[in-house]
Amino acid sequence: xxxxxxxxxxxxxxISNFSDLLPLVFFLLFKKNNNEKSLRVIFYYIIYCIINExxxxxxxxxxxxxxxxxxAIYTVVEFSFFCLFYYYAMPSGGRxxxxxxxxxxxxxxxxxxxxxxxxxxxxxDSITSGVECIFIILLCIYYLVVQLKGSNNLFVYSTSNxxxxxxxxxxxxxxxxxxxxxxxxxxxxxFQIQYxxxxxxxxILKNVLLSIAMLMKxxxxxEQAQKNKNWDDRLSYNLKN
Amino acid sequence: xxxxxASGNSYGLSNVLIFGTIGMFxxxxxxxxxxxxxxxxxxxxxxxxxxxxxxxxxxxxxxSINFQEEERQRIAADLHDDAGPLLATARLYLNENLxxxxxxxxxxxxxxxxxxxxxxxxxxxxxxxSLMPPTLKNFGLESAMKDLFEKINGSGVINASTRFxxxxxxxxxxxxxxxxxxxxxLVTNIIKHSCAGFIHLTQNVQGNFSYFRIHHDGKGILQxxxxxxxxxxxGLGLKNIESRIxxxxxxxxxxxxxxxxxxxxxxxxxxxxARN
Numbered sequence: 001x002x003x004x005x006x007x008x009x010x011x012x013x014x015i016s017n018f019s020d021l022l023p024l025v026f027f028l029l030f031k032k033n034n035n036e037k038s039l040r041v042i043f044y045y046i047i048y049c050i051i052n053e054x055x056x057x058x059x060x061x062x063x064x065x066x067x068x069x070x071x072a073i074y075t076v077v078e079f080s081f082f083c084l085f086y087y088y089a090m091p092s093g094g095r096x097x098x099x100x101x102x103x104x105x106x107x108x109x110x111x112x113x114x115x116x117x118x119x120x121x122x123x124x125d126s127i128t129s130g131v132e133c134i135f136i137i138l139l140c141i142y143y144l145v146v147q148l149k150g151s152n153n154l155f156v157y158s159t160s161n162x163x164x165x166x167x168x169x170x171x172x173x174x175x176x177x178x179x180x181x182x183x184x185x186x187x188x189x190x191f192q193i194q195y196x197x198x199x200x201x202x203x204i205l206k207n208v209l210l211s212i213a214m215l216m217k218x219x220x221x222x223e224q225a226q227k228n229k230n231w232d233d234r235l236s237y238n239l240k241n
Numbered sequence: 242x243x244x245x246x247a248s249g250n251s252y253g254l255s256n257v258l259i260f261g262t263i264g265m266f267x268x269x270x271x272x273x274x275x276x277x278x279x280x281x282x283x284x285x286x287x288x289x290x291x292x293x294x295x296x297x298x299x300x301x302x303x304x305s306i307n308f309q310e311e312e313r314q315r316i317a318a319d320l321h322d323d324a325g326p327l328l329a330t331a332r333l334y335l336n337e338n339l340x341x342x343x344x345x346x347x348x349x350x351x352x353x354x355x356x357x358x359x360x361x362x363x364x365x366x367x368x369x370x371s372l373m374p375p376t377l378k379n380f381g382l383e384s385a386m387k388d389l390f391e392k393i394n395g396s397g398v399i400n401a402s403t404r405f406x407x408x409x410x411x412x413x414x415x416x417x418x419x420x421x422x423x424x425x426x427l428v429t430n431i432i433k434h435s436c437a438g439f440i441h442l443t444q445n446v447q448g449n450f451s452y453f454r455i456h457h458d459g460k461g462i463l464q465x466x467x468x469x470x471x472x473x474x475x476g477l478g479l480k481n482i483e484s485r486i487x488x489x490x491x492x493x494x495x496x497x498x499x500x501x502x503x504x505x506x507x508x509x510x511x512x513x514x515a516r517n
Contacts (some may be wrong), residue, residue, distance in 0.1 A: 137269075141272065147280065
């Protein structure tokens with residue numbers, strides 16, 4: 001996007017690009033044998049991000065005209081990954097899962113309309129990105145509300161899913177204004193620099209938070225319920241004998 | 242001029258971008274912090290509740306163990322103080338010198354020993370009945386309660402009656418015994434503490450639950466007082482009621498009727514019909 005970057009910007013961009021490897025390494029080190037579907041989705045999402053960086057670089061260097069297609073596809077795929085993660089991460093209950101499917105369908109339809117009819121494949125998908133940010137932020141807030149309502153005695157920050165949710169919440173909150181302004185300001189030199197700084201910084205933050213998520217332990221069983229059951233069994237034994 | 246305007250506009254938008262980004266970021270961090278701190282407080286509160294529940298469980302378990310020990314001590318005392326001397330006396334009558342006695346004295350001794358052995362049998366039967374009333378085992382809860390109330394009515398001080406509306410299907414044997422013990426304890430408490438003139442027990446079935454309700458016109462207790470007494474260190478009887486209710490997975494409630502005249506104790510027991 002920027003032709004002559006200052007050295008500091010190049011460094012930030014480079015760190016941002018390589019930071020994608022960080023959660024991948026952590027996943028392979030600590031969660032390789034984990035069968036949680038939500039974590040697997042995030043693993044594939046990280047791989048997709050790395051592939052997207054490579055494709056983005058190729059388009060930037062060779063087919064700059066078509067780079068907006070990469071951005072548009074990235075927006076849709078990122079949202080799809082998040083919806084899939086959310087689908088698995090949310091506690092059982094048909095309504096919210098159906099809701100996620102509905103939101104995804106709506107978003108997909110909207111992004112297609114925006115991409116083919118409004119933008120006509122030659123501009124940054126600011127509106128779609130903005131809508132994506134709003135949907136994901138709302139879903140993250142709903143997840144946190146559900147965690148608050150739940151009677152689980154497990155600290156919310158000791159689960160991987162919580163860290164993944166706050167990763168998306170912080171990343172998309174931070175880049176929300178950036179994305180909605182990109183379409184109009186993309187040719188502004190100062191904006192290009194700001195774009196690189198903000199996007200790279202939040203990308204690094206996202207990868208650091210995802211790495212923390214990969215460090216979290218498995219959900220322990222509810223010890224108290226077991227303890228109460230033991231008490232009841234002892235009482236029952238005493239009274240029956 | 243155009244350049245300046247464009248630059249000014251760009252500068253303004255740049256500010257929007259920076260402040261907007263910072264604002265959103267701060268908002269997200271605040272939201273996460275609020276959730277984390279709120280959840281910490283909730284967990285702290287839940288842990289306190291769990292601790293209290295654990296203490297209560299411990300108290301109930303202790304009460305049930307104490308009750309068991311008291312029961313054992315009572316049986317031991319009955320056997321030692323009553324059955325022991327009776328059998329020892331019978332042995333005295335049937336000692337080795339009996340064969341050297343005259344036939345009339347021998348007959349007299351054998352008759353006395355027989356009488357003492359009969360008394361011992363009766364005593365042991367009473368102990369056995371107090372452990373497991375035979376009427377309860379053979380004829381069910383209704384008959385057992387009628388038996389108990391007949392004995393109470395015999396004193397002439399209090400009028401006790403019972404009515405079972407739906408007793409087509411008996412509860413499981415262990416459930417019946419637990420309900421019987423609860424009702425027995427409640428009736429004993431009413432007689433001991435309430436100065437009631439009458440006690441009336443009714444039974445009914447609704448869905449998968451059996452309901453037992455005791456009415457009396459004495460000075461009773463309400464739910465709040467029951468909970469309070471349950472947490473106190475003394476009062477084994479109420480704790481035993483509570484622990485038996487827990488084993489039955491039922492509920493107990495203490496209240497007073499709308500005219501403030503009769504106290505009511507209602508027991509709700511999930512129905513588990515007897516296995517044939």
